[in-house]
Amino acid sequence: MRWITARRRRPFFGYAAVLLALVAVGMLYAAVTGLGGSTASAGSGSSSAQITEGKNLFAVSCATCHGEYAQGSSVAPSLIGAGAAAVDFQVGTGRMPLKETNAEAPRKTPVFNQQQIYAIAAYVASLGGGPAIPSDQQVSAAGADTALGQSLFNANCAQCHNYSGAGDALTYGKYAPPLTQATNRQIYEAMLTGPEAMPVFNDTTLTPVDKRDIIAYVTQTRAEANPGGFSLGRVGPTTEGLVAWLGGIGALVLAAMWITAKRREDHTGEITGNR
Ligand code: HEC
Ligand code: HEC
Numbered sequence: 001m002r003w004i005t006a007r008r009r010r011p012f013f014g015y016a017a018v019l020l021a022l023v024a025v026g027m028l029y030a031a032v033t034g035l036g037g038s039t040a041s042a043g044s045g046s047s048s049a050q051i052t053e054g055k056n057l058f059a060v061s062c063a064t065c066h067g068e069y070a071q072g073s074s075v076a077p078s079l080i081g082a083g084a085a086a087v088d089f090q091v092g093t094g095r096m097p098l099k100e101t102n103a104e105a106p107r108k109t110p111v112f113n114q115q116q117i118y119a120i121a122a123y124v125a126s127l128g129g130g131p132a133i134p135s136d137q138q139v140s141a142a143g144a145d146t147a148l149g150q151s152l153f154n155a156n157c158a159q160c161h162n163y164s165g166a167g168d169a170l171t172y173g174k175y176a177p178p179l180t181q182a183t184n185r186q187i188y189e190a191m192l193t194g195p196e197a198m199p200v201f202n203d204t205t206l207t208p209v210d211k212r213d214i215i216a217y218v219t220q221t222r223a224e225a226n227p228g229g230f231s232l233g234r235v236g237p238t239t240e241g242l243v244a245w246l247g248g249i250g251a252l253v254l255a256a257m258w259i260t261a262k263r264r265e266d267h268t269g270e271i272t273g274n275r
Pocket of ligand 1: 058061062063064065066075076077079082086087090091096097098099100104120193194195196
């Protein structure tokens with residue numbers, strides 16, 4: 001502490017502190033924006049306890065329609081072979097458990113938490129195969145080719161979801177929803193499992209790399225459209241970053257002023273004499 005107190009009297013220490021704090025804010029900003037949407041576990045490596053938990057949840061909430069053994073019924077399809085990814089998508093977007101049978105299951109607030117969803121997914125996967133829940137790495141858009149993603153999106157998705165991802169009506173009361181809410185993982189799972197009227201885009205049709213490029217394009221377009229929060233002139237994430245920087249700098253400058261002001265009070269004369 002004495003060491004710090006001694007150094008603090010030097011003017012350069014103030015600049016160094018401000019610089020250090022700026023770097024910290026920058027790093028914090030990068031961490032907050034860059035790594036959003038990552039979860040610890042994607043439900044792989046499921047234990048038998050998890051499968052049992054999933055089986056019990058399934059019996060209570062899903063079996064009435066999908067059958068006691070998920071074998072399907074007159075009202076709902078069999079889930080044997082549907083896979084963990086389909087469950088994570090359907091239950092994670094709140095589509096399942098279905099409330100009433102409409103032309104299309106709408107997106108709702110999920111009924112189950114992520115851990116319960118993983119349990120049901122593990123149970124359904126244990127019944128036989130199907131696509132697994134994609135990992136954080138697979139769904140990360142970091143370093144993906146957004147331009148390529150745009151042309152892939154225009155060729156494969158835009159006819160239903162619109163060029164901007166705003167969604168569009170389909171025939172028979174069905175619609176392709178806007179892509180404003182789906183997480184990276186849900187976008188990947190939608191392609192992998194093809195919910196309802198949407199076709200399945202397996203890994204030969206769209207390779208895992210193609211899927212990441214599409215995710216990067218969808219999430220970037222969405223950030224530019226600014227569906228939530230302050231629009232800040234609708235110029236995209238760059239302005240938001242700038243505002244965060246300037247706001248951060250402002251707070252830091254105030255803090256620095258407060259520190260120096262306090263010191264002057266405490267050691268008047270002594271310090272001014274030193275300078
Ligand atoms: C009220 C009846 C009903 C209930 C309850 C219900 N489902 Fe469904 N489910 C359906 C119908 C109908 C479909 C087919 C239409 C669709 O995909 O929206 C479906 C489709 C699905 C699919 C997609 C199948 C595929 O091959 O991609 C999954 C996965 C699914 N349900 C899981 C669940 C789970 C898990 C629960 C319990 C948490 C559940 N469902 C509860 C009626 C129901
Ligand atoms: C033939 C029309 C069609 C095409 C082509 C299509 N989709 Fe879909 N998509 C749909 C429909 C219909 C739904 C709603 C399914 C449901 O509610 O169960 C949907 C749902 C989705 C969702 C879930 C949205 C949410 O908020 O829950 C995502 C994400 C998605 N699609 C992405 C894509 C991507 C990416 C492509 C291109 C690779 C694509 N779709 C191609 C019709 C289509």
